[in-house]
Amino acid sequence: MILDIDALDDGALLQADICVAGAGAAGIALALQFEGTSTQVLLLESGGERAEAATQALAEGELAPGCRHPPPHRYRPRRLGGATTLWGGRCMPLDPIDFRVRDWVPLSGWPIGPDDLAPYYPAANRLCEAGDFDYAAPQDMPPTLQGFVPGSFTQSAIERFSCPTDFAARYRLRLEAAANIRIVLHATVTEIRTRGQGQNQGRAVAGLGVRSLSGRRMRVRAQDYVLATGGLEIPRLLLASRDAHPNGVGNAHGMVGRTYMCHLAGTLGAVRPAVPVHHGYTLAPEGTYCRRRFALREAAQRRLRSGNMVARLHHPQVTDPSHGSGPLSALRFAAPFITPEYATRLRDGPSGATAIARHAANIAASPLETAGFLLHWLRRRTLAARKFPSIVVRPPGGVYSLDVHAEQVPNLDSRVTLAEGLDALGLPRLRVDWRHLPADIDTVRQGLRALSADFAASGTARLDWDEDGLEAALLCHGAYGGHHIGTARMSADPRHGVVDADCRVHGMANLWIAGSAVFPTSGQANPTLTIVALALRLAARLRAASRPPASALSPGQAPEPAMT
Amino acid sequence: MTAETVLVLGAGGPVGRAVLAAVRAEPALRGIAGLRQGAALPDTRLADATDARTLTAALHGCSLAVNAVGGGPATLLASTRALCEAARAAGVRRVVHISSMAVYGGQAAGMVDEAAPLASRPSAYEAAKIACEAEVKAFVAAGGQAVTLRPGLVFGPGSVQWAQRVARLLRARRLGDLGPAGDGFCNLTYEPDLGAGVVAALLSPHAAGAINLATASPLTWNAFLVLFARALGATPVRRLTARRLRIERLCAPALRLAGIATRQRGPAWLPPPVPPSLARLFGQRMRLDPGLADRLLGIVRTPDEDAVRATAAGLQAA
Known part of the structure; x- marks a missing residue:
C-alpha cells in the first residue's frame, strides 16, 4: 500500500520487520523481493509521487571552492522512483577486473x-527491463567499424538500454497491491537512533526519526534498517546521526563520505572512419535497444596500468554549427526544453547571432533530413514506451567524435562532509568536495592512445585528439552527473570502508546500505544495474535471516539482533 | 488386465482432443471419442452432450467419463447436468470434470488453493463454471465418484484462445511487452499435461474433489508474451504503451461485433479483439497452488518455456 505521512497520526510509531529508507532503484527493487511474503516492509520516501520544489530543496548543499560538480540537489529526484525517474537507461554489468585488487x-x-554478484544480475536486468542478461554482441549485430581487429579494445561488448524504466511508474501497481509492503510518502529520515549497552553501546539501530515538511514527526522501529537514499544522502544521514557516535554512525574510521567517485566523461577527438560505420542502435529480439562500444580489455588495463574505460562513436558537438547537420542544429534550438540534467552539453559552445544563423542555415539546407529526424524522435522517443536511447546522427562530413566514459580511482580526499547550514527539517546540509587525480585523466589518455593504435593497425579509422587539452575536455562539465559512488564503500577491513561484504555497516548489527555508495571502485559501467543487483543480493541476505513478525514487537522492545 | 473404457465428451474440441490423445496413450484405458457430429468411426460415439438420454446411450459400456465439452455458459451447464444424470443412469464409475481456474474469478490474488472462495461477482462464463462444479458435487453427494480439475489456461497448438489468437496478436505487434499491465501471472496448463492430469484423475484411487492443475512457478504475462513472440519469430517484440492498450480496449467491442457479423462467411482476415476481460487477466496476480495435484495426481509438468516453444513450433508447422 502507498500512503502519505499526513494520513498518519503525528508522533506515531511505525513498526516493520524491515525498514528501507529511499524508494529509488535500490529501495523498490529490494522491497519487491518481499512481495507476498510474511515479512512486513516499510519503505520511506522523502518525496511524493511528483517532483516538488520544496522537497527537492532538502537535497541542496554546497560545493567546495573550485569543485567541478553539479549542485548536490541535481540528479537526485526526491520522489517515488528516485533517480529512475530521470535516468537514461544504460545498463551493463561491472567487468570482472573491476572487482580485483589492482596494484x-x-x-x-x-x-x-x-x-x-552473478546470480543477481539476470533478475536485476529484468527489473531494469534491459532484456536478456547477455552483454556480448550477437553475430548478426553490425560492427561499429567493419573490419576492426581487437587489440587493446574490443567492439564485441554491448550496452543494453532500459525503457528507461521509471521504477515508480513501472512497479506502482505491484507495490500498492502488496499487503505486506507499506510505502510512506513525504517521510524523510532525519536521524538514526542507536542502542546497546556496555561495549555494545551504539552498535544496533534502535529506530529512525522521521519528519515531514508538513510538520509530522514519526518514529520507526524495525528489526533491520536499509539505507537506500543514494550516494550523497546516505553519508549525510550517517554523519548527521551522532547520538552514540560522535563522528557519525559507521564512521569509526573516518571513512563515511570518503572516496567519492563519479565517472569522467566527455565528447572529444575526431574519428575519420575508412570503413563502413554502424554507430546506432540495434533492436534485440526481445525489443531492447543495444549498441556496441569500444571497451578497454582487461589485459590492456593491466599492461597500461590504467583504469577501466569505454568509448563510443558519437556525433560532433551539437553547439558548433560547423558540423553542418540539420538534425543537430534542430537539437540546439530544443535545448531550452530539455531537462537541465541532460542539456549541459547543449548549452556550451558558440551562442551568438552568427552561430544561431548558421544553425538555422543547417536546418534550411537539409529540411527533409531534419524533418525525418524529428519525426523519428517523436515516434520512437516521445510517444514510445521503450524509448530510442539517444541521438544518432550520421555527421555530414563523416567525421565523428568519441564519447568516452572512464573509471575514477578511489581518492580519500574526494569526499562529502556536513556543511554548516541546516535544511528545512533540521538536517545538516551536505558539502561536496569531489576531486579527480592525474590517474583518472591518465586512464583516458592511455586509452585513447591505445584506441588510436587499434584503429591504425586495423586500417579502419584515424583518431585525432588534443592530448594537451584532454583534461580540460574531460572536466569542462565536471563530474559525470548522477553517478554517486564510494561514499560508504564495501571493505573486508572496517578500517578501509563503511560496510562489509554483505553491505552491513561495520560494527552495526542491523544497519545495511543499498546503492552505489558501497562500490569500492567505480569501473566504467553506469551503476544502476549493479545497484539493483546488489539490492537483490541484500534482499536475499535479509530473507535468509529468520525474524519474529513485526506484530510481535512491543513498542518499547525491538528484538536484539545478533552482534557480529 | 482389461482396459477400462472412457468416453471423452467434447473430443472434437482442442481440450477434448488433447485429453483423448492422453487417454488413448494409456494402456489401462480405452478412449472413446464423444462427438456431437461427424462420421461414425471406430471408438467414436455421436451424442448431443446436452441431452441426457442420448448421452446415456453413448455411455453404454463405459465405466469412466470425461467432461471436456466447451462452449457458451448455457451449453457448459446443460452438458454437465446431462452428463451427471446419464452417468448415474449408465452406471459410470467415475467422472472427471474439466472445470477452470475461472471459478476463482477475476479478483482472486496471491497463491490460490482449492479451498479458496469462488468468485463472488462472477461473469457469465465464471458463473457457468461454478454452476457446473455444483452439479458435479451433487452427483458425488448422490453416490457418484468425480474429480473436478481446475486447469489454468489450456495451452498448446490446438488452443484457439491462448495460442492461435495470441500468436496472431503477437505477429501483428498488437500484443508484446505490456509493461505494468502485464505483471499478472499467466497460469498455463499445457495440453499434454492436462491430458496426463485427466488420466491420473481417472486412475488414481485417491483423486477426489477439486484439484488445481497448473504450473508451479508461472511466468508473468509479460514474460510469457515475450517468450512466445520470440519462439514464433515475431520479433523484435514491441513494448506497448498504456495509450495503445486503451485504444485496444476501446476498439474491442466493435471488433467483436464485426467478428460475430462476419462469422458465417468465415473470414480469417478480421483482427481478433483484445477485450477488457483479457486485459484484466494480464494484470491478475493470481497463482494456482498446484500442491494438491502434486500429492494426488503426481504428474510431471512440462516447464512453461518448453511448452511455449513446442506450441510455437506446432503453430509454425500448421
Missing part, C-alpha cells in the same frame, strides 16, 4: 567477486 589502483579490490 596500480589505490584502494582497489572488492571483498566480493564477480561470482558473488
Whole structure:
C-alpha cells in the first residue's frame, strides 16, 4: 500500500520487520523481493509521487571552492522512483577486473567477486527491463567499424538500454497491491537512533526519526534498517546521526563520505572512419535497444596500468554549427526544453547571432533530413514506451567524435562532509568536495592512445585528439552527473570502508546500505544495474535471516539482533 | 488386465482432443471419442452432450467419463447436468470434470488453493463454471465418484484462445511487452499435461474433489508474451504503451461485433479483439497452488518455456 505521512497520526510509531529508507532503484527493487511474503516492509520516501520544489530543496548543499560538480540537489529526484525517474537507461554489468585488487589502483579490490554478484544480475536486468542478461554482441549485430581487429579494445561488448524504466511508474501497481509492503510518502529520515549497552553501546539501530515538511514527526522501529537514499544522502544521514557516535554512525574510521567517485566523461577527438560505420542502435529480439562500444580489455588495463574505460562513436558537438547537420542544429534550438540534467552539453559552445544563423542555415539546407529526424524522435522517443536511447546522427562530413566514459580511482580526499547550514527539517546540509587525480585523466589518455593504435593497425579509422587539452575536455562539465559512488564503500577491513561484504555497516548489527555508495571502485559501467543487483543480493541476505513478525514487537522492545 | 473404457465428451474440441490423445496413450484405458457430429468411426460415439438420454446411450459400456465439452455458459451447464444424470443412469464409475481456474474469478490474488472462495461477482462464463462444479458435487453427494480439475489456461497448438489468437496478436505487434499491465501471472496448463492430469484423475484411487492443475512457478504475462513472440519469430517484440492498450480496449467491442457479423462467411482476415476481460487477466496476480495435484495426481509438468516453444513450433508447422 502507498500512503502519505499526513494520513498518519503525528508522533506515531511505525513498526516493520524491515525498514528501507529511499524508494529509488535500490529501495523498490529490494522491497519487491518481499512481495507476498510474511515479512512486513516499510519503505520511506522523502518525496511524493511528483517532483516538488520544496522537497527537492532538502537535497541542496554546497560545493567546495573550485569543485567541478553539479549542485548536490541535481540528479537526485526526491520522489517515488528516485533517480529512475530521470535516468537514461544504460545498463551493463561491472567487468570482472573491476572487482580485483589492482596494484596500480589505490584502494582497489572488492571483498566480493564477480561470482558473488552473478546470480543477481539476470533478475536485476529484468527489473531494469534491459532484456536478456547477455552483454556480448550477437553475430548478426553490425560492427561499429567493419573490419576492426581487437587489440587493446574490443567492439564485441554491448550496452543494453532500459525503457528507461521509471521504477515508480513501472512497479506502482505491484507495490500498492502488496499487503505486506507499506510505502510512506513525504517521510524523510532525519536521524538514526542507536542502542546497546556496555561495549555494545551504539552498535544496533534502535529506530529512525522521521519528519515531514508538513510538520509530522514519526518514529520507526524495525528489526533491520536499509539505507537506500543514494550516494550523497546516505553519508549525510550517517554523519548527521551522532547520538552514540560522535563522528557519525559507521564512521569509526573516518571513512563515511570518503572516496567519492563519479565517472569522467566527455565528447572529444575526431574519428575519420575508412570503413563502413554502424554507430546506432540495434533492436534485440526481445525489443531492447543495444549498441556496441569500444571497451578497454582487461589485459590492456593491466599492461597500461590504467583504469577501466569505454568509448563510443558519437556525433560532433551539437553547439558548433560547423558540423553542418540539420538534425543537430534542430537539437540546439530544443535545448531550452530539455531537462537541465541532460542539456549541459547543449548549452556550451558558440551562442551568438552568427552561430544561431548558421544553425538555422543547417536546418534550411537539409529540411527533409531534419524533418525525418524529428519525426523519428517523436515516434520512437516521445510517444514510445521503450524509448530510442539517444541521438544518432550520421555527421555530414563523416567525421565523428568519441564519447568516452572512464573509471575514477578511489581518492580519500574526494569526499562529502556536513556543511554548516541546516535544511528545512533540521538536517545538516551536505558539502561536496569531489576531486579527480592525474590517474583518472591518465586512464583516458592511455586509452585513447591505445584506441588510436587499434584503429591504425586495423586500417579502419584515424583518431585525432588534443592530448594537451584532454583534461580540460574531460572536466569542462565536471563530474559525470548522477553517478554517486564510494561514499560508504564495501571493505573486508572496517578500517578501509563503511560496510562489509554483505553491505552491513561495520560494527552495526542491523544497519545495511543499498546503492552505489558501497562500490569500492567505480569501473566504467553506469551503476544502476549493479545497484539493483546488489539490492537483490541484500534482499536475499535479509530473507535468509529468520525474524519474529513485526506484530510481535512491543513498542518499547525491538528484538536484539545478533552482534557480529 | 482389461482396459477400462472412457468416453471423452467434447473430443472434437482442442481440450477434448488433447485429453483423448492422453487417454488413448494409456494402456489401462480405452478412449472413446464423444462427438456431437461427424462420421461414425471406430471408438467414436455421436451424442448431443446436452441431452441426457442420448448421452446415456453413448455411455453404454463405459465405466469412466470425461467432461471436456466447451462452449457458451448455457451449453457448459446443460452438458454437465446431462452428463451427471446419464452417468448415474449408465452406471459410470467415475467422472472427471474439466472445470477452470475461472471459478476463482477475476479478483482472486496471491497463491490460490482449492479451498479458496469462488468468485463472488462472477461473469457469465465464471458463473457457468461454478454452476457446473455444483452439479458435479451433487452427483458425488448422490453416490457418484468425480474429480473436478481446475486447469489454468489450456495451452498448446490446438488452443484457439491462448495460442492461435495470441500468436496472431503477437505477429501483428498488437500484443508484446505490456509493461505494468502485464505483471499478472499467466497460469498455463499445457495440453499434454492436462491430458496426463485427466488420466491420473481417472486412475488414481485417491483423486477426489477439486484439484488445481497448473504450473508451479508461472511466468508473468509479460514474460510469457515475450517468450512466445520470440519462439514464433515475431520479433523484435514491441513494448506497448498504456495509450495503445486503451485504444485496444476501446476498439474491442466493435471488433467483436464485426467478428460475430462476419462469422458465417468465415473470414480469417478480421483482427481478433483484445477485450477488457483479457486485459484484466494480464494484470491478475493470481497463482494456482498446484500442491494438491502434486500429492494426488503426481504428474510431471512440462516447464512453461518448453511448452511455449513446442506450441510455437506446432503453430509454425500448421
